[in-house]
Amino acid sequence: MKRLPIYIVIDSELYLKDPNTSDLGKRIVCEGINMINDLGFEAFTFKKLGAQIGSNESSIYRYFENKHMLLVYLLCWYWSWVEYRLVFATQNISQPLDKLKIALQLLTERIDIDQAVSFIDEKQLERLIISESSKAYHTKEIDEENEKGYFKVYKRVVQRVSEMVLLVNPNYPYSHMLVSTVIEGAHQQRFFQRHLPSLTDKDSKGDSIVKFYTDIVLKTIGN
Amino acid sequence: MKRLPIYIVIDSELYLKDPNTSDLGKRIVCEGINMINDLGFEAFTFKKLGAQIGSNESSIYRYFENKHMLLVYLLCWYWSWVEYRLVFATQNISQPLDKLKIALQLLTERIDIDQAVSFIDEKQLERLIISESSKAYHTKEIDEENEKGYFKVYKRVVQRVSEMVLLVNPNYPYSHMLVSTVIEGAHQQRFFQRHLPSLTDKDSKGDSIVKFYTDIVLKTIGN
DNA sequence: TAAAATATGATAGTATTACTATTATATTTG
DNA sequence: CAAATATAATAGTAATACTATCATATTTTA
Numbered sequence: 001m002k003r004l005p006i007y008i009v010i011d012s013e014l015y016l017k018d019p020n021t022s023d024l025g026k027r028i029v030c031e032g033i034n035m036i037n038d039l040g041f042e043a044f045t046f047k048k049l050g051a052q053i054g055s056n057e058s059s060i061y062r063y064f065e066n067k068h069m070l071l072v073y074l075l076c077w078y079w080s081w082v083e084y085r086l087v088f089a090t091q092n093i094s095q096p097l098d099k100l101k102i103a104l105q106l107l108t109e110r111i112d113i114d115q116a117v118s119f120i121d122e123k124q125l126e127r128l129i130i131s132e133s134s135k136a137y138h139t140k141e142i143d144e145e146n147e148k149g150y151f152k153v154y155k156r157v158v159q160r161v162s163e164m165v166l167l168v169n170p171n172y173p174y175s176h177m178l179v180s181t182v183i184e185g186a187h188q189q190r191f192f193q194r195h196l197p198s199l200t201d202k203d204s205k206g207d208s209i210v211k212f213y214t215d216i217v218l219k220t221i222g223n
Numbered sequence: 224m225k226r227l228p229i230y231i232v233i234d235s236e237l238y239l240k241d242p243n244t245s246d247l248g249k250r251i252v253c254e255g256i257n258m259i260n261d262l263g264f265e266a267f268t269f270k271k272l273g274a275q276i277g278s279n280e281s282s283i284y285r286y287f288e289n290k291h292m293l294l295v296y297l298l299c300w301y302w303s304w305v306e307y308r309l310v311f312a313t314q315n316i317s318q319p320l321d322k323l324k325i326a327l328q329l330l331t332e333r334i335d336i337d338q339a340v341s342f343i344d345e346k347q348l349e350r351l352i353i354s355e356s357s358k359a360y361h362t363k364e365i366d367e368e369n370e371k372g373y374f375k376v377y378k379r380v381v382q383r384v385s386e387m388v389l390l391v392n393p394n395y396p397y398s399h400m401l402v403s404t405v406i407e408g409a410h411q412q413r414f415f416q417r418h419l420p421s422l423t424d425k426d427s428k429g430d431s432i433v434k435f436y437t438d439i440v441l442k443t444i445g446n
Numbered sequence: 447t448a449a450a451a452t453a454t455g456a457t458a459g460t461a462t463t464a465c466t467a468t469t470a471t472a473t474t475t476g
Numbered sequence: 477c478a479a480a481t482a483t484a485a486t487a488g489t490a491a492t493a494c495t496a497t498c499a500t501a502t503t504t505t506a
Binding site for chain 1: 263403424
């Protein structure tokens, strides 16, 4: 079955010129993702990206204020995409517990299939999010940028899943902490699996990260 | 009762000249912590630190290779200090469950009292770790630096607590994931409390972060 | 106590980064 | 065809992240 062709709309505050509206814009975003993955966010520069895509530094600056804003754009794109899949996957599931389980699976599993929703390679983007996303908000400007709504999509995802938790157990008092712990934790554990394996545990069969976080949530909220 | 005067020994790989051995070295570390907290790690430079402590950029470079290595040094110091307190606090507790509860409290609570163990202000250091520590290992060089043992103290803390989990439930298969989730999560939640409160939950009485993580662990490993 | 060793400070210099500004050229649109 | 817009090329600036050299001050030790 073919997926619905959707279009992820990003808040216009995050860019100077919408990268969706031109070929150059799309190349900036696509190759930007690959290049950040290759070099790491610190060593990545617009000058290098310009050289890579056969364009010029100054042209890239017309799309994004700086590389930090490109990262914030990518973060927003990622969570918008997750939110879309979350809403889609949990729609018309009447049993609260089933709904929650589906959500947890979606939030903690690895992307395998190329569910190409746009010109962006979601697998590459997820790799970037796992390694670099914390740098988008561990900055001195976080309060200011939070005010401007840069992180609202992420917060909305946490809110949505938090509501699913409360459908299963309306008396559980820490639903937001639980959900943000799971979401951040799942990414962190993927990073540890790759780079600091002694901080994780392996499973012979199945995905231990999905199993671990699903188990934690269900036991914690008392099922 | 007075605390035992201890001395936190840091692997000599992490510095060029031991900052413990001179007045200048101590000022670099102390004022370095404050300055990173004030400016954020990105805007922090050795030149600014030199000006602040009435010394010279080039002198600071004789202690630390670069600001990244200063951060790694501080991370190592922090986890050595946590490990010391952890071992101290859980010694001679025979009941595995009590031991684990003490450890969880220690790992998730906030430092209030100045438990000054050395010239370093632990409260300021904890603030730095909460905001900046992920930048110490979210780098392109992580595998190389992990090989060199830069993160071994942190891994040892996870291992120690993981063993306490297994004392309570020897069949629990994800002890490392559980402990690293709790440790990282507790710091993350402190950060969220301060900057992104909608990702957390408040408590009228008591410390919700301690309660939340203690609850999660005990329910998950089945007590 | 003088000589040697060591620690610190001051200055200068380099390549790169993170931009901004200007101008030229190519492409699209009205 | 003219006007508007997008992109490219170039140059320039202040700051960063260093390295190197030399002078001076302090400590060690023979």
